[in-house]
Amino acid sequence: MDRADIIAQKVEDFVRTVVIPYEQDPRRDHHGAPTDELVQEMREKARAAGVLTPHILGDGDHLTQRETATVLIKSGLSPLGPLAVNTMAPDEGNMYLLGKVGSDHLKDHFLTKLVDGSTRSAFFMTEPAEEDGAGSDPSMMKTTCHLDGNHWVINGRKAFITGAEGAGVGIVMAKATEGACMFLVDLPNPAIRIEHVPNTIDNSMPGGHATVIIDNLRVPADQMLGQAGEGFKYAQIRLSPARLSHCMRWLGCCIRAHEIASNYANRRSAFGKPLIEHEGVGFMLAENMIDLQQAELMINWCADVLDTGSLGTVESSMAKVAVSEALMRIADRCVQVMGGTGVTDKTIVEQVFREVRAFRIYDGPTEVHKWSLAKKIRRDWKAQQS
Incomplete structure (x- = not known):
């Protein structure tokens, strides 16, 4: 086994034995997200198990992206896994950038306190959006900055x-x-100042997705990144590594959702035989197998x-579209296979469905990525004509 496989196995063992039982822990904020108390408790256990921030080595070196995929997929086997082992967004992307x-x-x-x-x-x-500010088009940014002394x-x-x-650390663009x-x-x-934190379809992230007002924030000049x-x-x-790591983590969650749905279909009987033996159910799970494999191949x-x-801007756009759409299909089928149980909180399946639906928007909606890829096709065609 190479180093990534060894790390990934330790992470998987930790998530399956220590983190998954926390999925029923009632410590949630009023938006349904895990509290920081819960996160820190899991991290103490991850630290003791030697799996905290597993994608960054003891000497500060970062695993390769291919190795990171091997590890982060395993961390995603529970929605709480990335929080517990410190591989979640936006911290993972912020650590990568600072490093x-x-x-x-x-x-x-x-960086030290994030790692x-x-x-x-x-x-x-x-x-x-109501102010026509930066969203999928960052060039629309309206937040301003100017130099005043140092x-x-x-x-x-x-x-x-x-x-x-x-949060204890912020990266601010202006x-x-x-x-x-x-x-x-x-x-x-x-x-x-936090203006408000809306209720959203997903709730795996502590702190939610806030709207904030920045009012005469003074930042020392040496805290600018670059020039x-x-x-x-x-x-x-x-951008591209953070976009891809989302795919990794949510692939892990969909692997687990598929495990749960498959177990349900094999145990539950209807109309005289196990659900898995009904073609409509069995074929959905077979399609999941195909989508899971294709998603992993795109990530790698x-x-x-x-x-x-x-x-890797073009490649990460393609991967983000292909993986997020595949994971949406997988999560939807898992809910469907499990029927009424699939839309309850008895398992993580309904949460995975909600989280993956949000992922189709986060880090660029599918349609924006397709539009960008279509522009590349047009540019390449024009270049060939000249």
């Missing part, structure tokens, strides 16, 4: 900021005359591209 391009000062001050799992982070980019002053409003409530900028900030900060105007460049470094293909050093 790649952060200064020693930023790594010491911000050790003592705090959570939030990525402040998306803005309210500090940058940031003003704006952000929306759907995952984990903002209760627009200066030079272009987009990215800043690291300590949280909480009185200049960043003014380089924000989108750094966002691109984070994209991971291999990223491991060459490519940004």
Whole structure:
């Protein structure tokens, strides 16, 4: 076994034996998400088991993307798994970005506490749709920043900021005359006020998806990531790996949902025989097997591209569409196979269905990715004609 397989096996054992029993733990916030108390309790056990932040090695090196896939798929076998072992979004993507391009000062001050799992982070980019702010099109960003002495002053409003409530680290994107900028900030900060946290279809993330107001936030100049105007460049470094790691984690959850639905279909009988022997049920589970395999192949293909050093923007768009749509089909079939039980909280199947439905939107809706790919087809065609 190579190192990724060894780490993945330890993570799977931990998730199946320690984390899964926590799925029935009542410690949830008023939006239904796990409380930070629950998260930290699981992380203490993960630390003791040697599986906390398993994708980052003891010397600070990051596993390859292909190796990360092997590990993160196993962490996703429970919706609580990524929280417990510190592989969840947005922290996993934020750790990757800081590890790649952060200064020693930023790594010491911000990255260390993310890697050790003592705090959570939030990525402040998306803005309210009603204000025509940045969403799937980040060029629409309205949050501004300007230099005042040795500090940058940031003003704006952000929306759907995952984990903002209760986070200890923030990455804030804003627009200066030079272009987009990215800043690291300590949280909480009185200049960043949570306006509200809406109820959403998914509830696996502590802190929900908040709308926040940024009012004259002053950030030391040395807490800018890179130089003014380089924000989108750094966002691109984070984009494809973070997009792909979503696919990894939710593939793990759908593997588990398929296990639960298959067990149900083999145990439950109707009309004189087990459900699995009814063609309508058996074929759905067979289709799940096919989609699960195809999803894993797409993830590994994209991971291999990223491991060459490519940004993998096109490949990660293709993988995100293919995997999110496949996982939606899988989750839907699992609910259908289990009938009434499938829409209850007796198992994680209904939660997986809700979470994967949201994933079809997060990190770019399917339609935006298809539009981007269609533009590439047009560009390539034009190039061939010249």
